[in-house]
Amino acid sequence: xxxxxxxxxxxxxxxxxxxxxxxxxxxxxxxxxxxxxxxxxxxxxxxxxxxxxxxxxxxxxxxxxxxxxxxxxxxxxxxxxxxxxxxxxxxxxxxxxxxxxxxxxxxxxxxxxxxxxxxxxxxxxxxxxxxxxxxxxxxxxxxxxxxxxxxxxxxxxxxxxxxxxxxxxxxxxxxxxxxxxxxxxxxxxxxxxxxxxxxxxxxxxxxxxxxxxxxxxxxxxxxxxxxxxxxxxxxxxxxxxxxxxxxxxxxxxxxxxxxxxxxxxxxxxxxxxxxxxxxxxxxxxxxxxxxxxxxxxxxxxxxxxxxxxxxxxxxxxxxxxxxxxxxxxxxxxxxxxxxxxxxxxxxxxxxxxxxxxxxxxxxxxxxxxxxxxxxxxxxxxxxxxxxxxxxxxxxxxxxxxxxxxxxxxxxxxxxxxxxxxxxxxxxxxxxxxxx
Amino acid sequence: xxxxxxxxxxxxxxxxxxxxxxxxxxxxxxxxxxxxxxxxxxxxxxxxxxxxxxxxxxxxxxxxxxxxxxxxxxxxxxxxxxxxxxxxxxxxxxxxxxxxxxxxxxxxxxxxxxxxxxxxxxxxxxxxxxxxxxxxxxxxxxxxxxxxxxxxxxxxxxxxxxxxxxxxxxxxxxxxxxxxxxxxxxxxxxxxxxxxxxxxxxxxxxxxxxxxxxxxxxxxxxxxxxxxxxxxxxxxxxxxxxxxxxxxxxxxxxxxxxxxxxxxxxx
Numbered sequence: 093x094x095x096x097x098x099x100x101x102x103x104x105x106x107x108x109x110x111x112x113x114x115x116x117x118x119x120x121x122x123x124x125x126x127x128x129x130x131x132x133x134x135x136x137x138x139x140x141x142x143x144x145x146x147x148x149x150x151x152x153x154x155x156x157x158x159x160x161x162x163x164x165x166x167x168x169x170x171x172x173x174x175x176x177x178x179x180x181x182x183x184x185x186x187x188x189x190x191x192x193x194x195x196x197x198x199x200x201x202x203x204x205x206x207x208x209x210x211x212x213x214x215x216x217x218x219x220x221x222x223x224x225x226x227x228x229x230x231x232x233x234x235x236x237x238x239x240x241x242x243x244x245x246x247x248x249x250x251x252x253x254x255x256x257x258x259x260x261x262x263x264x265x266x267x268x269x270x271x272x273x274x275x276x277x278x279x280x281x282x283x284x285x286x287x288x289x290x291x292x293x294x295x296x297x298x299x300x301x302x303x304x305x306x307x308x309x310x311x312x313x314x315x316x317x318x319x320x321x322x323x324x325x326x327x328x329x330x331x332x333x334x335x336x337x338x339x340x341x342x343x344x345x346x347x348x349x350x351x352x353x354x355x356x357x358x359x360x361x362x363x364x365x366x367x368x369x370x371x372x373x374x375x376x377x378x379x380x381x382x383x384x385x386x387x388x389x390x391x392x393x394x395x396x397x398x399x400x401x402x403x404x405x406x407x408x409x410x411x412x413x414x415x416x417x418x419x420x421x422x423x424x425x426x427x428x429x430x431x432x433x434x435x436x437x438x439x440x441x442x443x444x445x446x447x448x449x450x451x452x453x454x455x456x457x458x459x460x461x462x463x464x465x466x467x468x469x470x471x472x473x474x475x476x477x478x479x480x481x482x483x484x485x486x487x488x489x490x491x492x493x494x495x496x497x498x499x500x501x502x503x504x505x506x507x508x509x510x511x512x513x514x515x516x517x518x519x520x521x522x523x524x525x526x527x
Numbered sequence: 528x529x530x531x532x533x534x535x536x537x538x539x540x541x542x543x544x545x546x547x548x549x550x551x552x553x554x555x556x557x558x559x560x561x562x563x564x565x566x567x568x569x570x571x572x573x574x575x576x577x578x579x580x581x582x583x584x585x586x587x588x589x590x591x592x593x594x595x596x597x598x599x600x601x602x603x604x605x606x607x608x609x610x611x612x613x614x615x616x617x618x619x620x621x622x623x624x625x626x627x628x629x630x631x632x633x634x635x636x637x638x639x640x641x642x643x644x645x646x647x648x649x650x651x652x653x654x655x656x657x658x659x660x661x662x663x664x665x666x667x668x669x670x671x672x673x674x675x676x677x678x679x680x681x682x683x684x685x686x687x688x689x690x691x692x693x694x695x696x697x698x699x700x701x702x703x704x705x706x707x708x709x710x711x712x713x714x715x716x717x718x719x720x721x722x723x724x725x726x727x728x729x730x731x732x733x734x735x736x737x738x739x740x741x742x743x744x745x746x747x748x749x750x751x752x753x754x755x756x757x758x759x760x761x762x763x764x765x766x767x768x769x770x771x772x773x774x775x776x777x778x779x780x781x782x783x784x785x786x787x788x789x790x791x792x793x794x
Contacts, residue, residue: 152715341638342634342637342638342688342689342690343687343688344634344638344684344687344688344689345634345638345639345688346598346599346638346639348639348642348643349603349607352603352604352607353607353611353643355604356604356607356608356611357611359608360608360611360612360615379603380601407715407717409717409718409720409737409740409741410731410733410737412717412737412740413720413730413733413734413735413736413737413739413740414732414733414734414735415730415731415732415733416731416732416733417731457731457732460724460728460731461730461731461733462723463683463718463720463721463722463723463725463737464599464683464722464723464724465683465687465718465722465723466683466687466688467683467687467715467717467718469687470687470714470715483599483601486599486600486601487601487603488601489601490600490601490602491601491602491603491604496600496601496602497728499727499728499729500600500724500727500728502727503596503597503600503724503727503728504597504600504602504605507592507594507596507597507605507609508605508608511590511591511592511609512557512560512561512591512592513557513592513596513726513727514557514561514727516557516560516561518588518589518590518591519588520560520561521555521560521561521587521588521590522536522538522560522585522587522588523560523561523566524555524559524560524566524567524569524570525533525534525536525569525570525573526533
C-alpha cells in the first residue's frame with residue numbers, strides 16, 4: 093500500500109515538474125515574433141509524416157539512420173510497457189496487461205527485442221562519439237556540456253533498457269519456480285536467455301531484484317523525463333511540430349520584408365505610396381535581428397528542436413574548409429541565448445535586459461563566411477533553418493549598423509550606381525555580342 | 528581562337544518600338560554581360576536561341592542587377608530598390624516569360640519577385656535546353672563527346688534551392704559524354720564558394736578555399752570536362768583548375784557551351 097502511495101506521489105511530482113519545464117520552454121519560444129504559419133495544412137501533415145515520423149532525411153547517413161531507427165521505434169513502442177508499469181504502480185497490480193493471454197508474452201518479447209536493439213544502438217553511438225570520434229561531434233561548439241549531454245542520454249537509455257531486461261529475467265525465473273504472485277505467462281524471448289545469470293539466486297533475492305529493477309526503471313524514467321527539457325534530447329517532442337511548421341517552398345526563397353517595400357515605393361514614387369495599405373504607416377521598427385527575440389517563434393522552436401547532430405555543420409562549405417562558421421553553433425547560440433533571456437525575464441520581469449545580444453555569441457566573421465548554399469537546411473533531419481538566422485543577423489549588421497565588410501559595401505555601391513555588382517558601365521552590357 | 532563576329536541579338540527596346548512583342552526575355556545577368564569567361568556562355572546560349580529561331584530579346588543596356596547579391600548580403604533596401612524598378616520595367620514591356628542563364632537570377636525572379644508584384648514564367652536555361660533536346664528542336668552532334676569523361680558540378684541555386692538536378696544530367700547523357708559523378712552530387716553537392724555575396728569579397732580565414740576543395744573533388748573523378756551551369760561556379764572552378772595546374776588537360780564548360788559546340792554553331 094505504502095508503495096502505491098509513494099509511486100503515485102512520484103508520478104504526480106514528475107508530471108508536474110515536467111509540465112512546468114515544458115511551459116518554461118514554450119514561454120521562451122513564444123517570446124519570438126509572429127510567424128503566421130498556418131497555410132497548406134495537408135502538405136504540412138504530409139511533410140511531418142514523411143520527414144519527422146518517417147525519418148526520411150536521416151537516410152543520407154545510413155549507419156546513424158539505422159541505429160537511430162532502433163532507438164526511435166524502441167522509444168515509441170516500449171512506451172506501451174510504460175502504460176503497464178504506471179497502472180501497476182498506482183494500483184499495486186502485477187503485469188496488468190497479462191490478461192491479454194497468449195499475446196502478452198509476444199508483446200513483451202517484442203519490447204525486449206527493441207530494448208536489446210536500443211542498447212546495441214546506444215553502445216554504437218557511444219563508441220562513435222567517444223572512441224571513433226566522428227568529427228562532427230568534436231567541432232568547436234561541442235564543448236564539455238554538449239558532449240556530456242549526449243553521453244548522459246545514451247548511458248541513461250542503456251540503463252533503462254537493461255533494467256527492463258533484468259526485471260523480466262527475474263520475473264521469468266520466479267514464474268518458472270511457481271511463485272504464486274508471479275503467475276506463468278509464457279516465455280519472454282530475450283530475458284529468457286539471460287535467466288542463467290540469475291539462476292543461482294534465492295526466491296527472496298529474485299523478488300528483490302525484480303522489485304529493485306522495476307523501481308529503478310520507473311524512477312529512472314521520471315528523472316530522465318525531467319532531464320530532457322534541459323537537454324538536446326528535447327527533440328523527441330519538438331521534432332514533430334517543428335517539421336509541421338517548417339518552410340514548404342523552395343529552399344532558395346528568402347523571407348520578404350514587407351516593411352521595406354513601402355519605404356522603397358515611397359522613395360521611387362512619393363505620390364503613389366499613399367495608396368499603400370496602412371501597414372506601412374506602423375512603426376517599422378528594427379531591420380533584421382540583433383537579439384534572439386527578434387527572430388520568429390518558429391526560428392526559436394528550431395533552436396529548441398536541435399539535437400546537435402551536426403549534419404548541417406559537416407556539410408557546410410565554410411566549416412569544411414576551416415572557417416569559423418558552423419550552422420549548428422548558430423542554432424545552439426540562439427537556444428542558449430533564449431535560455432539566458434528566459435531566466436532573466438523570469439527573475440526581473442518582461443522587459444528586463446542584460447545589455448547582451450546574439451552578437452555576443454555570434455561574430456561577424458562567422459556570419460560573413462556563409463555562402464547561402466542551403467546545404468545546412470537541406471541536411472537537417474528535422475527541417476531546422478540555420479540560414480534564416482544568419483541572414484536576419486546580416487540584415488541587422490547591414491541595415492542597422494552599416495557594418496559590412498568593405499568589399500561588400502563596394503558591391504552595394506556598384507549595384508546602386510552601375511546596376512551591377514562590379515564597376516562596369518551599363519553601356520557595355522552588350523559587349524558579349526560584339527566580338 | 529577564331530575571330531568572332533558580331534552576333535545578331537534582338538534588343539527589347541528596338542522590338543517594342545517596332546510594335547513587336549517577343550515571346551521571351553533572355554535575361555543575361557551581370558556575369559553574363561561583364562565576366563569575360565561567362566560572356567562566352569552568353570554567346571553560346573544566344574547562338575542556340577538564334578539557331579532554334581526563338582522569338583526573344585535581351586534588355587541590353589537597360590538590364591540591371593536583380594538585387595539578389597544585395598539581398599543575400601543583408602541589404603534588403605537595395606534589393607527592393609532594384610527589384611521594384613525592374614518589375615516596373617518588365618511591366619512596361621509586358622514581359623511574361625523570362626529565360627535566365629544565371630541560377631541566382633533565376634531563383635530571385637522565380638521565388639522572390641512574386642511577393643513584390645512581379646509574376647512571370649521564369650525558365651532556367653538548363654530546363655529550356657533539356658526540353659529543346661528532348662523534343663528534338665535541337666539536334667546536336669551525338670558523337671562529339673563520345674568517350675569523354677564529364678563531371679557535373681551542381682550549382683546550389685539550381686539543385687538544392689530549386690530542385691533542378693535531372694535536367695543537366697539529361698542533357699549531358701544525351702550529348703553522349705561519359706558522366707562521372709563527384710562524391711557529393713545533386714542535392715548534396717558542395718557549393719563552389721561564391722554564393723551569398725562571397726563572389727565579391729575575400730573568403731574568411733580558414734584552412735582552405737572552398738573552390739579548391741570542390742575542384743579537388745571534381746578532379747578525383749579524373750574528368751576531361753568539368754561542366755557547370757552558373758557564372759559564379761564557372762569562375763570558381765576555372766580558378767580551381769588553374770590553381771591545380773590542370774588547365775591543359777581539364778576544361779571547364781557551361782552546359783550551354785557544350786550544346787553549342789555540338790551544334791557547331793558556337794562563337
